[in-house]
Amino acid sequence: MNLRASQFKANARIAAQDTGLRSKVKKATGTALTKRKQTVDELPEWESLRQQGHDIRKEVVDNIDRYLRSFTDAARLNGAIVHHANEHNDATKIIYDIIRRVSANSVVKSKSMITEELHLNRMLEENGIRVIETDLGEYIIQLAGETPSHITAPALHKSKEDIARLFQEKLNISYTDDPAVLTAVVRKRLRDEFLNTRVGISGVNFACADTGTITIIENEANARLCTVLPEVHIAVMSIEKIIPSFDDLSLFLKLLSCSASGQRMTSYVSMINGPRSSHNPDGPRQLHVVILDGGRRQLAKHPAWKEALYCIRCGACLNVCPVYQSVGGHVYGSVYPGPIGSVLTPTLFDMKEAQDLPFASSLCGACTDICPVKIDLHHHLLWERREVVDRGYKSFTEKIAMAVWRWMMLSAGRVEFAGRLGWLIQKVFGKNIPAPGWTPRRRFPALARRSFRSIMKREKNNDG
Ligand code: SF4
Incomplete structure (x- = not known):
């Protein structure tokens, strides 16, 4: 494993398949969370x-x-x-x-x-x-x-x-x-x-x-x-x-x-x-x-990012994070792993090198809920994602894909059309169409022939 923040994705891909690592990390973080809860409940x-x-x-x-x-x-x-x-x-x-x-x-x-x-x-x-x-x-x-x-x-x-x-x-x-x-x-x-x-x-x-x-x-x-x-x-x-x-x-x-x-x-x-x-x-x-x-x-001068300096290094946000629980700490390639590491590493050290870390989160907010000094961790991750995009660190393909996605999502008609087109493509070529970055680890969902919106519209017309 190359322990650099720039290697996060590659490291996480390997660690995610290591079931032994996952069970050790889950066991240790689970014990820590249980003990914390018992004490905090008192x-x-x-x-x-x-x-x-x-x-x-x-x-x-x-x-x-x-x-x-x-x-x-x-x-x-x-x-x-x-x-x-x-x-x-x-x-x-x-x-x-x-x-x-x-x-x-x-x-x-x-x-x-x-x-x-x-x-x-x-x-x-x-x-x-x-x-x-x-x-x-x-x-x-x-x-x-x-x-x-x-x-x-x-x-x-x-x-x-x-x-x-x-x-x-x-x-x-x-x-x-x-x-x-x-x-x-x-x-x-x-x-x-x-x-x-x-x-x-x-x-x-x-x-x-x-x-x-x-x-x-x-x-x-x-x-x-x-x-x-x-x-x-x-x-x-x-x-x-x-x-x-x-x-x-x-x-x-x-x-x-x-x-x-x-x-x-x-x-x-x-x-x-x-x-x-x-x-x-x-x-x-x-x-x-x-x-x-x-x-x-x-960092202390930045109106939002300064919050990362409130951290007292308790490690609770690591214990509760589903990403950390699945892949452990080494994959982050930073001295500071987990949610606080994903917030701190890009802002304190090198945003370009650590550009993938803000994406190492499901944004469930469990880290924010557990933080003893109330750092709004998951929103920080979101803001840093925007910064990564604004600085142009994302690949050309991803930028084009997101631009097309945005254009499509701004119109109900275009969403409807895309759904039908997707259904047609799946019907002709089968459901397992490869989509890089998505299908290697997941199946593409089956698309419906008619959207919920169009079905509702037709029902209403029939009722009328
Ligand atoms: S839970 Fe809060 S204080 Fe504890 S390590 Fe994470 S950010 Fe720091």
Whole structure:
């Protein structure tokens, strides 16, 4: 599979025939949806929480520079070293330089989508720095040489039997598909890495503009170990991770935990206010916060598309999407798969390259209904489809076909005529007339000799 957004159609064609993949993805997303529903059903105020979340995310994105300044000042006051990176390359260079300055040749890392977006592991490894992923899902993916297929569950496309075979082959252990044993194997191997590695890299779930606090949520405690044990902690975030105030944190922790893992609160919530100090002897000697723009400021200026920046990366829209459930995440060829990926990838990265992604949706609206910050995802997909057409990215044949379709649909007489013509063609040549892009996977519907409209007209005349 070629993991580029431009290959979406070709990838989806292959994945749609992979029944094993489909059942693994459906099982995992189904479990996530059930757990989420149970938790959300216990919260009668859920709709009001969603609206509050939406309003606060809008406030931040509309005033991103002010909140960024406020967060930077507060974090520096706490003793953090804050770096701003306009481009992806700037961010990776900053991170690489920090690692080199402390003469480290390996890093422990917790799960972070922004470092996936930076392709940080590849860059560090090309420059001789060993990267040890410590989240269990990311560890599995790294071992398999793959990329995550889900925002919160990177190895969602793998069954426990797949993981057992992978561990047997790569870690040279006896085959076992007992999750507890497999987890214990990883825990034992990672323990030494945590204790002996001098740099830890993490993402950031939320950054409070008023206190400079960065917050990381998780269930495995690996992120806490990454941020506390090494001498240097590098926290990487994009600009929209900011929330206005520490008081807003409880709302977003609830929205994210419920939507991502069906928990009222994840097992671990780390709130980091700076490096170790005389008052606080725990933690790293240095705390660096690397903040990436990566085209987001520009996106924040767009009256409609800015909404994509409200996302808190819960992954619920992926779980509920019938397209994602059928083909998994790799086919999107983007760091961000599913509905939010189909919205974000064309607008943030490259509309031409990702022109097929807005069409990867049935427009059923389930993604919009489930989003904890009320992003109008399916309408965004529709607007982006229009943009793709307006920019002239569609093929000449499709343009002609749609122009003819439009011309026909604007007149009842022409629709009537087309129906009769179609019926006649099917009568002469048979029903299985090939139509590229349509009939390879579906049968052409049988056309009626007379339209409903003409039958009704005749009935009325007979009654009269
Ligand atoms: S768009 Fe909404 S549902 Fe999808 S990942 Fe982001 S916050 Fe979650």
